[in-house]
Amino acid sequence: MEPDFPLRKIIHVDMDAFYASVEQLDNPDLRGKPIAVGGSSQRGVVSAASYEARKFGVRSAMSSVIAKRNCPELIFVKANFERYKEISKAIRQIFYDYTDLVEPLSLDEAYLDVTINKKGNPSATLVAQEIRQRIFDELQLTASAGISINKFIAKVASDYNKPNGQKTVNPEEVIQFLEDLEIRKFYGVGKVTAEKMYKLGIFTGRDLKTKSLEFLDQKFGKSGNHYYHVVRGIHTSEVKPHRIPKSVGAERTFSENLSSEIFMLERLEHIAQELERRLKKSKIAGKTITLKIKYSDFSLQTRSKTLPYFISDKDLILETAKNLLYQNSLENSVRLLGISLANLNTERKETINGEKEVSVQLKFDF
Template identity: 55%
Template sequence: MEAGPDKEYSRKIIHIDMDAFFASVEQRDNPELRGKPVAVGGGSERGVVAAASYEARRYGVRSAMSSRIAKRKCPHLIFVKHRFEVYKYVSGQIREIFAEYTPLIEPLSLDEAYLDVTENLKGMRSATHIAQEIKYKIKKATSLTASAGVSYNKFLAKLASDHRKPDGLFVVKPGEGEAFVANLPVEQFHGIGRVTAERMHQLGIRTGLDLRAQTEDFLRKHFGKAGGHYYKISRGQDDRPVEPDRVRKSVGSENTFERDLETLAEMQLGLAPLIDDVWKWCERTRIFGRTVTVKIKLNDFQNLTRSRSSLLPIKDYAFIEQMAYDLLEENFPTPRPVRLLGVSISNLEDTQPYEGKQLTLNF
């Protein structure tokens, strides 16, 4: 059963997305980089761009692009080494500003989050005014700009924050969602990636209006369970709540090597710091997992993965280390040389005692 109009429009959701966050922090802290095309990460022939400034994006440079392609698109691109501790600190500053308005904060990454401000700590009636205040406070505290989307559900708020970037604020009011998505290309819909968009194009679906013209049965036939989701978002519908206590499902670390690895000894040496990274996170957070996974990417970009699980959370470094090395050896000899290794732990459990608190808001 679909929600009625009153229920559907009862929420006030804000999506905040920092503008070119990593690159903007680097330009803020180094005046010589301002106004220039900057890529965070990469640099080496085998590297990958973690983030790109807007100046670099004008040349087609994007995150997750190989350094080689990025340099080809923008020959005068400036690569800078990432500083994740700085980005985490700034993200913490931004999170403190969010918390002034609502406890219902769902972080998606260091640089973006959903906020449910339907009932908020300042008693403000206008979500748009809250978004304006948050943007102002972020700029004042960090000297960085953020874009905000305001709407009655998460899907529309996310689309809205992308609509006027950078430093934008866009509002999709109750009743406007269906019209707002009608003319948007499907590849702009959050949750529809490049491959899915190409499949939709082959079916003659290029815009939100084209998507809305399809029956739910047709979409489920071609896209499985996701078809039901596509049916709803083509109508601007999304009933997902903001989830402030979203549990992290896994933690991992991986590395692309400067040269391909061929021997088991080289791979073990490459795996060691990745195991250390994951273990340090587990120790620091006191969150441990039951499943260890080793990822191996060959130089033809084929991925091999192996996992092994324990009945109880693994709280012994030596145990995790041995499991990871055993999983690596099970894949050796590899069909081709290895360009990337990764280690992750999933099925996480928080081992710290937790005292739940319920917040009551009276207006």
């Protein structure tokens, strides 16, 4: 039965422990050792961890103190984003040798649509293999890849054979793959959503598929429509070469917890200035300002306000952030403050997936 949605050959390339791997590449003394990029042994948050550190449970976004407790031999390295951007640019140049349909998600991962590619290679699997080999030969770094008929499945598949591996989910394997997939491995299902699904008896894609669209809409709102379709292999989002950001932000973790709002206002001014710089550089403005507050006990709070007009000016951003800070009393001393701007003047409405269930049984050379 032919599907009524487009079939593409999509590759998701994900660099292996990118920041940490670049640091080990540039400093041979760090190779084979557990390292954390960002933070310090006393303060901050881990931005990335080498695979040697991950064996001890060190993960990105983890408190540096906890990371050091898990791995006493952990070496902290200061992040060098200019270097990461330089390497990322070189990786993308390799991508562009195969297709112009490249959608970067971050410095270390991207989607590629190779349905029709510059090499004339009908096999997306072989294209992914060749790209990974070139990254290794030219940059001495490893990458993993997922290959399938849409972005969602390719993203999930890229995590299967990490590090330095790849997985192809062929069209005739899609339904079985999704039905067997643990719900926590569905891209976009975080810890909170997974716990909610467990309580509803949803542990695998097969369990999710038994639920009606009405049930999922009722329990998960707009996301219910997404879950209903992706578990059936339907995800029509195209690879967008010029990916439009949904928000722009800046934040700071402090060396000492702040308990006085006077000190916080001083820090907010610096953050607003950095945010203005990023907005002006990208020629972006927005309406919704969100103040992010992380307390000393690591609890997180956000406060938002939507203005009737677009802004990008530091003074207007800071004025709104100050009002949000004073909106409610603080619950504890503060270790991190951040400001982000959303509801941007770059946003476009996207097409919503259709609701018709189809079966994926077809011949499509991968």
